[in-house]
């Protein structure tokens with residue numbers, strides 16, 4: 001067993017009872033049911049701070065990658081109480097939780113779009129210019145009131161998809177961060193454009209996050225530094241390191257893939273803006289049809305017809321050693337957390353992309369997603385610990401469980417019982433073969449489960465047993481701040 005907090009890496013018995021780890025020791029008394037984990041690693045389940053997956057089938061895929069808690073923090077949802085209610089009513093295989101959504105609060109305040117507490121509603125309106133306009137003071141006040149109500153309802157923090165509304169002002173951002181600081185809640189930002197890409201941007205996207213930490217005292221979590229920094233990762237990391245050294249509360253995350261994925265109608269995928277990122281239409285693959293976008297005209301058509309349709313975006317080349325090294329630096333940066341940015345499943349073929357996920361397992365090949373949904377944690381562990389990888393297993397596991405718990409534990413003290421494998425902790429446990437663990441999902445076969453993960457328990461109940469999903473288990477519980 002490996003406990004990432006104490007660094008204990010030893011052969012021990014782990015006793016589980018009542019959803020908690022009851023005892024860890026040598027030669028414990030036999031239990032009612034036993035699992036022989038000889039030769040395997042037993043450790044705390046992975047806490048994904050960045051999962052847009054909100055269906056049972058999608059969460060099964062994440063569970064087979066070792067995820068025991070999947071949190072929607074970057075986009076967030078509004079109203080947050082409705083999201084918790086819907087997840088509880090349906091049942092979840094893994095623990096779940098939500099931040100309040102600045103983007104959805106903004107859509108409501110600036111464009112009158114009713115928030116529906118799910119990502120699909122955001123994606124459906126992603127391209128509408130109405131919500132991306134600069135906001136009047138009264139509209140900002142309405143936004144802040146909505147976010148404030150969500151925080152009072154137990155939202156884990158505030159998610160800011162800032163890069164999707166680049167005309168919003170730096171002052172509005174600071175007001176939202178100040179609100180979070182006042183509530184003792186962290187913020188999760190998809191950065192605005194970097195100054196290297198958009199010289200006329202009102203502020204550099206990385207500088208803005210760092211300054212907000214200093215000016216408001218908020219805990220700023222910098223989402224997927226690998227994807228929004230493009231080939232400027234070293235500059236961004238150096239900036240973050242300087243601010244951290246000066247005492248700013250900034251945490252970072254990365255996923256180990258060169259391509260991103262978002263709604264094809266996103267502001268920064270407008271044909272006239274692709275060059276800012278060194279992209280062309282053919283850098284995009286429209287997922288519902290598996291179609292590489294052939295031309296500017298075709299991109300315009302797709303953005304018009306299906307703005308929320310997901311598209312892969314090739315930022316960094318995984319076959320280029322220089323780009324691979326950049327990606328690795330975003331993962332190995334001190335304190336950097338592994339977070340997947342897992343995407344909802346897109347259904348292709350006769351079922352049609354609009355249908356809700358059927359609880360199918362194994363997933364049919366007609367269900368597609370970004371491979372990061374299926375493989376982020378296994379791939380990160382392989383890259384970080386095997387074949388000359390730079391970390392010990394305990395260090396690499398800290399990035400997947402302990403450090404994400406620490407981002408949230410001031411806001412939600414119950415997180416102190418997650419991300420560790422100690423007596424009294426929640427029995428969110430992953431059991432894997434350290435020599436065999438690897439991702440198997442690819443851009444062409446994106447829902448192929450990872451290999452080497454043998455068992456996954458959530459609150460003491462198996463959701464993956466002997467490498468396969470236990471389809472009738474719904475032991476996931478809400479991770480939520482105490483409503484006020």
Ligand SMILES: [Zn+2]
Nearest residue numbers: 074190223224
């Ligand atoms: Zn993002």
